Amino acid sequence: MWAPLQAELDKRGIASRTVTLPSAVTDPEAGEPYPGMYDDARVVREAIAAIDGPVIVVAHSYAGVPVTEAIAGGSNVVHVVFVAAYMLEVGESMFGTHGVPRPESLAGLRPAANPDLNLPLAFYDGDPGNPATAAAIARLVPQSVRGDFETVTRAGWHEVPNSYVIPDDDISLTGTVAEQLAKRADRVYRVPGNHAPFWSHPAEFADLLAEIDGLDHAPR
Numbered sequence: 763m764w765a766p767l768q769a770e771l772d773k774r775g776i777a778s779r780t781v782t783l784p785s786a787v788t789d790p791e792a793g794e795p796y797p798g799m800y801d802d803a804r805v806v807r808e809a810i811a812a813i814d815g816p817v818i819v820v821a822h823s824y825a826g827v828p829v830t831e832a833i834a835g836g837s838n839v840v841h842v843v844f845v846a847a848y849m850l851e852v853g854e855s856m857f858g859t860h861g862v863p864r865p866e867s868l869a870g871l872r873p874a875a876n877p878d879l880n881l882p883l884a885f886y887d888g889d890p891g892n893p894a895t896a897a898a899i900a901r902l903v904p905q906s907v908r909g910d911f912e913t914v915t916r917a918g919w920h921e922v923p924n925s926y927v928i929p930d931d932d933i934s935l936t937g938t939v940a941e942q943l944a945k946r947a948d949r950v951y952r953v954p955g956n957h958a959p960f961w962s963h964p965a966e967f968a969d970l971l972a973e974i975d976g977l978d979h980a981p982r
Contacts, residue, residue, distance in 0.1 A: 763958060763960075764778075764780045764960065766961060766964035767960035767961075767964045767967055767968055767971075769964070770964045770965050770967075770968035771968050773968075774972050776968075776975060781805055781806055781809045782805070783802040783806075783825065783828065783909075784797035784801045784802060784805060785797050785799060785802050785906045785909035786903050786904075786905055787871055787903055787904050787906055788903050790871060790904060795869070795908070796870075796906040796907075796908060797906060797908070797909070798868070798906055798912045799827050799856075799908065799909045800828075802827075802832075803829075803832040804832075806825075806828055806829055806832035807833075807837075810833070810838065810839060811837070811838075813838065814838075815838065816839075817837075817838050817839050817840065818839070818840060818841045818842070818843065818971070818975060819832075819833060819839050819842045820842075820843045820845060820971070821842065821845065821847045822845045822847055822958065823845070823847055823848070823958075824848060824856055824905070824909065824910075825847060826844045826847030826848040826849050826850065827848045827850055827855070827856050827909075827912075828909075829847075830850055830914050830916075830917055830918055830919055831914055831915065831916055831918065832918065833918035833919070834921060835916065835918070835921075839918075840922070840923065840979035841925070841974060841979050842918070842919055842922050842924045842925075843924070843925045843926075843927060843971070844919075844924065844925070844926045844947065845927045845929075845958075846928065846929055846932050846936050846937065846957050846958075846959075847936070847943075848936070848943065849919060849924075849943045849946050849947060850914045851914065851917050851946075852914050852915060852916065854913060854914055855910070855912060855914070856910055856911070857910045857911055858911065859943075860935065860938075860939070862911075865907070865911070868907050868908040868911055868912070869907065870907045872904060872907055872910060873904055874903055874904050874905075886899070886956060886957075886961050886962065887956055887958075887961060888931065888962075895961075898961070919946070923977075923979055923980070923981075924947050924948050925947055925948065925949040925950070925974055926940075926943065926944040926946070926947035926949070926951070927950075927951045927952075927953055927959070927970070928940050928941065928944055928951070928952050928953070929953055929954070929955045929956055929958075930955065931954075931955065931956050932955075933956065933957070934956075934957040937957065951970055953967060954966060
């Protein structure tokens with residue numbers, strides 16, 4: 763889902779790389795314990811450490827939780843961008859933000875298609891007739907319950923300059939709390955698009971990242 767944006771970033775001379783989060787489970791038959799938020803944070807932290815020079819981290823939706831955890835404690839991250847993402851404080855979890863009580867067990871998987879929580883179409887461009895969007899939805903995989911409820915132990919955005927991006931037409935579950943979470947950020951931007959504006963409007967989103975890239979990234 764990041765490929766359209768990466769193509770636009772390439773045109774602007776901005777290098778990028780993506781990180782696959784292990785809590786997005788591609789092999790459900792592997793069984794418990796499924797990876798959770800802390801596993802995701804470890805992978806993000808390792809990816810950042812593997813890059814020489816300053817890094818801007820872009821976190822989308824749930825990924826705001828492990829990114830918040832991962833960038834704490836000093837690193838080469840000069841800015842973090844939360845895109846319709848969970849910008850949480852210590853002790854908070856993704857589903858806890860919505861008042862969902864923590865279950866007795868964090869075992870299990872949340873199915874890729876979970877209409878009680880989110881319509882998959884909302885993540886992309888809201889266009890059921892777009893074959894690229896249909897193909898993207900078909901690639902969705904289950905998410906570990908552990909990732910939904912594990913809580914932040916270090917809120918790295920307190921240490922790193924940050925921005926929050928609110929899409930104009932976000933009809934996802936995250937969209938119900940975006941305005942509230944954005945109040946925590948240093949800067950707030952609004953962009954066209956649904957929950958994943960970098961999918962529906964990659965050129966406009968690349969322009970925004972180029973603008974953020976050009977900021978004076980003074981350390982805290």
